[in-house]
Amino acid sequence: MNKRIGEKLFYTVILGVLFIVTLTMLIPILNILALSLSDPSRINEVKGMTIIPKGFSLINYRVLMSNPQVMRSIFNSIFITITATTINILLTSISAYVLTRKGLIGRKFLISMLIVIMVFEPGLVPEYLNIKRLGLIDSYFSVILYKAVNVYYLIILMRFFEEVPESLIEAAKIDGASHATILFKIMLPLAKPAIATVGLFYTVFHWNEYFRASIYLNSTSKWPLQVMLRQFVVLDDTSSMLGAEKLLSFSDAAQLNYNALQAGTIIIAMIPVLLLYPLILKYFTKGTFDGGVKY
């Protein structure tokens, strides 16, 4: 009897500890959200643990949305993410298909090419000078193409394609199917969860990318949102945030609180990730990445 009570207590403690762990992750995020949505006149009431907005106002988002530089950066981010992810998925799945064709002459050589890339990192300066030599500085293609294929994701897809039964492919070949047909009609549908996961990871990667963009793209008009966010929040550059102030009425502008504006920018930068997150969980939990490579 005593033992049962002990185990129950033990169980409750575990649930409690885990609940606190989740709070340490949720509270800081919800606090930022509350700060960005609070009524400017009550902003002083928002404390560190506040997770419900004090009053309600969209003024911070209105200011951000009326700042042409911010809007521009959001469109840049969307453009770069969509273009780059499309290229990623096409190149990665096609390459994974080719590299898993048994008996392909030169296959081993190509795979060792991949391993070299995984092991040797060229370092920042040679990469930068290379982008310069290719004439891609200040071109969207620098950030779109520099990670056109992620070797880790390529290897994950290869593992999936290897598991497709050879007999299925042979049967299709006998029916006269071309490689393109086999890839798009057999392999891709079968590996859908893996491709979806890899695609989502690529999307998050491009959306979150800020560093290459900040060194490869000189014109601020080409900056993605994350670079803008870094300017606002990490470097505390309030002058660019003020860009839209003239567009506001005087009473509105007087109420502006930089912390709240920064919070709004952080939230906007998180939204796509939060929207995709349920999908990530869905495909991921299908056991796609069981004990495999992380990243």
Place this chain on the structure above:
Amino acid sequence: MQNLLSPKKRNPKRIINKLKEDWILYLLIAPCILYFILFHYFPLIGMKLAFEDYRIIGDNVFVGFKHFNTLFKSPAFFKVLKNTVIISTMKILICFPIPIVLSLLINEIRSSKYRKYVQSVVYLPHFLSWVVIAGIWISLLSTSTGAVNQIIEAFNGTPVDYMTSKKHIRWVLVFSEMWRSAGWDSIIYLAAITKISYSLYEAAMVEGANRWQQTIHITLPELRATIVTVFILNLGFFMNAGFDQVYNMMNDSVISVVDILDTYVYRVGLANGQYAYATAASLFKGVIGIILISSTHMISKKLTGKGIW
């Protein structure tokens, strides 16, 4: 068919036929190979800059180990090397065990709804960019409105400006790293736990072992191979210490204690334009990295039969 493909039976004519048959495959992989050459192999060749003086006009001049000599005589370089080692060591020692504990705790949850809730929340920070996380943490640690200092004040302590305190900033790096990746890193252990045979637990229950004893005597020993592999893999990336994190969390007050190799290379290389010198520092880091990765790969293969590739 099998004979045709086996290397021993190949003759030139068959090879040509095979190449002809597969031409479309080579065409399909060509863009990918082109990408690897243009964006990976070109910069790798570009690393020879470490042995040259950079010229804006004309060819670079070969200077041998000049930059390495400067590097190894530079106190700044040793300072960043020391910071890299300290920060990496702190992260491995403190952050490494947490995902294991977390996976054991999550594994105890019997309600599938609660389990889903916990997992969904703890994986989330992994998908946020370091810029976003830095923003969240700067706000979290703020002296006036941050939650951490408000808790400290509630217990009558004095608020600390953690982001600008040399004494605390490395701990900020450790804890924000933990905040971001503890949940995500627990996945690999959770996956390993689900593979443990249930009969082991049944046998233990027959002998009257409680959950705690089952965890200590069955789950943990069964996880040993995974733990060793992950630990070794982490060691392989020891020299990285987290560029994006440090880059977004550092400021002038704390730069002397958080400046790591990668941020140093960025600053002297791209911000100050000392291209060749910075490349030498990158190459040094790369060589150490390769030694670490290949030796950990071999150790991992020996201990667990599983390597990095």
